[in-house]
Amino acid sequence: MVLVTTLVALIVALAAVIGYDLSAYHRILVSDMTTQAELLGRTIAPALAFDDVRVAKENLSLLRFRPLVSSAAVYNARGALFATYARADDPRAFPKLPGPDSARVDARDLVVFKRIVSDGEILGTVYLRADYELFDRVYDYLGIAAVVLFAAMLVALLMSSWMQNIVTRPILAIAQVAREVVGQRDYSRRAVKMSADEVGTLVDSFNDMLTEIDRRTRELEASNAKLAQEAEERGRAEREILRLNAELEGRVRERTAQLETANRELESFSYSVSHDLRAPLRAIDGFGQALLDDFPENLPDEAKRYLSRIRSSTQHMAQLIEDLLKLARVSRGPLERRTVDLGQVAQQVVGELQQREPGRAVEVSVWDGMLAEADPHLLRAALDNLIGNAWKFTAKSAKPRIEIGALKDRGRTTFFVRDNGAGFDMAYADKLFGAFQRLHSANEYAGTGIGLATVQRIVHRHGGRIWAEGEVGKGAVFFFTLALAAEEAADEGAVGKKAHG
Structure with a gap:
């Protein structure tokens, strides 16, 4: 070789x-x-x-x-x-x-x-x-190369023979001892030292290595016996933990089933109560209107004022019940995801608001290309509340403006509804999405305080989150996201900004 x-x-x-x-x-x-x-x-x-x-x-x-x-x-x-x-x-x-x-x-x-x-x-x-x-x-x-090759091979042959006698033979003896040690696992064997040169030093090192291996082997066997005992004890402990985990999981499943049953019963009760309350409220409101229509001259002004307050209160209660029913329906119904053009839905909501109040001049900007994988009915309900709030709270603005758009960051889409209306104090931002929580009095802006709670529940059902930023007198912006898995199925094209309205 x-x-x-x-x-x-x-x-x-x-x-x-x-x-x-x-x-x-x-x-x-x-x-x-x-x-x-x-x-x-x-x-x-x-x-x-x-x-x-x-x-x-x-x-x-x-x-x-x-x-x-x-x-x-x-x-x-x-x-x-x-x-x-x-x-x-x-x-x-x-x-x-x-x-x-x-x-x-x-x-x-x-x-x-x-x-x-x-x-x-x-x-x-x-x-x-x-x-x-x-x-x-x-x-x-070629002639010179042939001569050089012949001379070099001759010198190499002579050197190989000399190296075999001086170096190779003692190394082969060491290799033989190593094979016997590996085959018989007898670390007491030792190689014979034939010279005091580098090869002799190698033999001494090899023998020292065998001594160290023998010592460490005995220590390793003792350690293995100890580890085997510890492994057996750990196995018993793991089996006990698995048993306890299985028992705990069973209890958790049982408790979860109980909580789900209680939630369904509570939602069903809320739905039923809210539904049954609407009939007497309609009767109160109807009879109040009948009194005002049928006996306009027989009723004193004070009685008319009382009847107006009664009707206003019943109508407010009816709206509150309707909002509660919507909140219950948001939690009860199945979630059916499909590709929804959020910009188109927003345009429909804005169109209905403009038909309801044709005298208001509100600048509305809706971005194009806002696609989402969501339940179309729930998404419509969320936009009804968000855009309706923006429409309501810009009523006192000199130049009211509403913007509906979307932002992309590393594949995640964040939708937003921005207005320049009344705004709110950020110190109370944690109360925005609680049921019956209002940051403005009913005399200033009508409402029941349930709309944003409904929006939050819809967003959470889609696996997203919602938050808001605002400043008193300068407007507010509401951000919300949907589940990342849903966004991956949506159009990956850039969201282009194109105003409408």
């Missing part, structure tokens, strides 16, 4: 040296002949200009001092042969026409064409043919 490695290394090294030398020879010869042709062109240019063949031949005859050049010629601008030179042993004929500037190998010759240019005018072409001794150099190198 050592001899093969040595042989491969020598072959690679010799091939690299020979390749580099041959490449350098070709490059230098081409450069030399090209330069020679250029010099000839400069010296012969006057002769071509004055049509002096004798001077041209004299210049070419100087190539006899360049033994490599076997023949040369000069062509005039019309491509006709003007003057020639040929070595005595060169029987080749000259080309009939000159070629373009080039340097190429033709068999064992290097052929060079170089144009003669003076003041931008082509006067003629120089032709050179030189001996290309690359192949002769290859044969010489």
Whole structure:
């Protein structure tokens, strides 16, 4: 193996040296002949200009001092042969026409064409043919390489034999002891030290290693026995934990089922009570209106005022019950996700508000491209409340404006409804989404305080979150997100801003 490695290394090294030398020879010869042709062109240019063949031949005859050049010629601008030179042993004929500037190998010759240019005018072409001794150099190198390889392999063989006696044999003895130790797991065996050199130091280190392995093996066996005992105890503890976890999970499932049942019963009770309360309220409101319509002259003004207050209170109670029913329906109904154009839904809500109050001039901006995976009915209910609130709380603004849009950040879409209305104090922001919580008096702005609680429940059912920012007298903005899984199914295109209204 050592001899093969040595042989491969020598072959690679010799091939690299020979390749580099041959490449350098070709490059230098081409450069030399090209330069020679250029010099000839400069010296012969006057002769071509004055049509002096004798001077041209004299210049070419100087190539006899360049033994490599076997023949040369000069062509005039019309491509006709003007003057020639040929070595005595060169029987080749000259080309009939000159070629373009080039340097190429033709068999064992290097052929060079170089144009003669003076003041931008082509006067003629120089032709050179030189001996290309690359192949002769290859044969010489191959002979030298063979001799070098033979000598190197002989030296390597002698060194290998010497190394085998001095180094390899003791190492093989160590390897034999190592195999016996591995096979029989007997760490008491030791290798025999044959010399006091580096190999002897290696034997001592190997024996010390065996001693250390023997000691650590005994310690490891004792540690394994202890770990086995601890593992058995841990296994018993884990089984007990699994049993307790299973028992706890059963209790949690039972308690969860009880809570779900209680919630359903509570929601059903709330729905039923709210539904049953509407009939007597309608009767009270209806009879109050009948009294005002049927006995307008018999009732004193004080009685009419009382009846108006009774009707106003019953209507407020009816609206409160209706909002409670909506809140119950939000929690009870199934959630059916589908792709919804939130901008289109917002446009419908705005259109209904404008029809309800045609006298109000509110600037409304709805962005395009707002797609979401959501329950269309629940999303409509949420936008009814959010946009309705914005419409309501901008009633006292000089130039009311409402904007519905969406923002994208790392694949998550956040929708928002912004207005420049009454706003609110951020110190009370945590009370916004509680049922029956109001930050403005009923005399200022009508409402039941249930709308935002309904919106929060709708958003939570979609796996999202809702929050708000505002400032008193400068408006408010409500942000909400839907579940990330739903957003991935929505249109990934950029949300473009395009105002409507």
